[in-house]
Amino acid sequence: MDFLQPTTWGDALAARAERPDALAIAGGTDVMVDLNFDRRRPGALLDLTRIAELREWATDGDAVRLGAGVPYARVITDLGTQLPGLAMAARTVGSPQIRARGTVGGNLGSASPAGDAHPPLLAAGAQVEVASAARGARRVPVAEFYTGVKRSVLAPDELIAAVLVPRAAGPQQFCKVGTRNAMVIAVSAFALALHPDRHAVGTGIGSAAPTPRRAPEAEEFLAGELDWASRGPLPGTVAAEFGQRVAAAASPIDDVRGTAAYRRHSLAVMARRAATWAWDDLRRAA
Amino acid sequence: MRVVTTVNGTEQVADDVWPGESLLYLLRERLGLPGAKNACEQGECGSCTVHLDGEPVCACLVAAGQAIGRSVTTVEGLSGADGLHPVQQAFVEAGAVQCGFCTPGLVVMASDLLARVPRPTDPEIREALAGNLCRCTGYEKILDAVRLAASRQARP
Ligand SMILES: Cc1cc2nc3c(=O)[nH]c(=O)nc-3n(C[C@H](O)[C@H](O)[C@H](O)COP(=O)(O)OP(=O)(O)OC[C@H]3O[C@@H](n4cnc5c(N)ncnc54)[C@H](O)[C@@H]3O)c2cc1C
Ligand code: FES
Ligand code: FES
Numbered sequence: 001m002d003f004l005q006p007t008t009w010g011d012a013l014a015a016r017a018e019r020p021d022a023l024a025i026a027g028g029t030d031v032m033v034d035l036n037f038d039r040r041r042p043g044a045l046l047d048l049t050r051i052a053e054l055r056e057w058a059t060d061g062d063a064v065r066l067g068a069g070v071p072y073a074r075v076i077t078d079l080g081t082q083l084p085g086l087a088m089a090a091r092t093v094g095s096p097q098i099r100a101r102g103t104v105g106g107n108l109g110s111a112s113p114a115g116d117a118h119p120p121l122l123a124a125g126a127q128v129e130v131a132s133a134a135r136g137a138r139r140v141p142v143a144e145f146y147t148g149v150k151r152s153v154l155a156p157d158e159l160i161a162a163v164l165v166p167r168a169a170g171p172q173q174f175c176k177v178g179t180r181n182a183m184v185i186a187v188s189a190f191a192l193a194l195h196p197d198r199h200a201v202g203t204g205i206g207s208a209a210p211t212p213r214r215a216p217e218a219e220e221f222l223a224g225e226l227d228w229a230s231r232g233p234l235p236g237t238v239a240a241e242f243g244q245r246v247a248a249a250a251s252p253i254d255d256v257r258g259t260a261a262y263r264r265h266s267l268a269v270m271a272r273r274a275a276t277w278a279w280d281d282l283r284r285a286a
Numbered sequence: 287m288r289v290v291t292t293v294n295g296t297e298q299v300a301d302d303v304w305p306g307e308s309l310l311y312l313l314r315e316r317l318g319l320p321g322a323k324n325a326c327e328q329g330e331c332g333s334c335t336v337h338l339d340g341e342p343v344c345a346c347l348v349a350a351g352q353a354i355g356r357s358v359t360t361v362e363g364l365s366g367a368d369g370l371h372p373v374q375q376a377f378v379e380a381g382a383v384q385c386g387f388c389t390p391g392l393v394v395m396a397s398d399l400l401a402r403v404p405r406p407t408d409p410e411i412r413e414a415l416a417g418n419l420c421r422c423t424g425y426e427k428i429l430d431a432v433r434l435a436a437s438r439q440a441r442p
Binding site: 031032044095101 | 287304305306308327328329330341342344346347349351354398414417
């Protein structure tokens, strides 16, 4: 096995293209588990931790350009105001040790349906910036990024450079069900973003379908029902109906962490609560 | 592969390191530092916790090569010429050690917390130690030890 340690993005893309047998490693919190347990034996490790720009974030117009290698700990300390949904999700990831190393780029690279970064990225309408030495950079709407269980549109010669996440124009929420408050792979998860600037609602469902996914029909329903002009209260029946529509958008399975029926039920509850909390936040802010 | 890294303030060189090997293996098996423990090798137990460039990490999840040129502090680096680190002393006095397997990771994590938050609340202590498992103590004595170390450190 070789250990490739590029220090520039150009060298990393060149190495990615030259070594199809290399496995990229960022925080290593998914990759090292596979290596330690002999589940993978790549021909090389392509270490991305020496590329400075991957570890930076910057505002880019109405969005934050979050380098793929920024660890969760920094999302929490730096971006709680601009990307509240993603920061809330980051707070629930693993333990302090995992959050010090694990990255949003690694979460996208693994593309697990249970990854906690995915629901808030979906709700916010983020774009994933990927790049290759041969074709340069391209941007993929995050909803089109996931193609199956642990699969994505990332081509073998591509790396993830960054995620472009629109800065929150309104309240956001993230909810996750698990057996404890820490060190938990989500049984189910839900993210909500209110976009009062365009009278729209964003959603993201985690751990309840082969890929993370939105609930577009529920989004339209809630956006149509909310009293955006005078910001009157959200009727309980509307919040409950929104919850049902979110649950209907999932296609969960039974597994060791929970049953399909429980996942649907918990999604309905989380979505109802998230909508109520977020709308109340918006009303208070008015 | 050659790995040159600073461990507990001293430059260390290891040769013939397998590129897929973890920082934990490097420390324990090549550099003779068995303080960080190997229990799960999957980030679940925290017994391998060390500082990497000042951040608490699971050494089992860091590739050895990722530590090249970086600075690592293990539990062996906590105690100084004047004896145990205050957190270690508090663990001894509070009875927070039974079999002791989890202790190095917890001591590193608790010292990290107290360096950042001198007077942590109970929820802050629990949050900081959420990634460290102990099968013996039931955690109460561990919380006592961290509270004790915090109260001493906060004294003028
Ligand atoms: C104890 C423990 C608890 C955990 N808890 C959670 C949790 O609560 N929620 C959660 O979502 N996850 C959790 N995880 C999983 C993991 O921490 C996350 O998926 C994390 O985001 C992975 O990031 P990383 O930087 O460590 O990725 P790595 O392990 O370095 O890489 C993961 C994958 O992404 C690829 N990759 C990394 N960076 C790039 C890039 N820039 N371009 C292309 N491919 C790339 C790698 O090749 C690999 O396939 C946990 C893991 C452990 C060990
Ligand atoms: S051995 Fe590293 S976390 Fe358990
Ligand atoms: S004292 Fe035995 S595992 Fe904690």
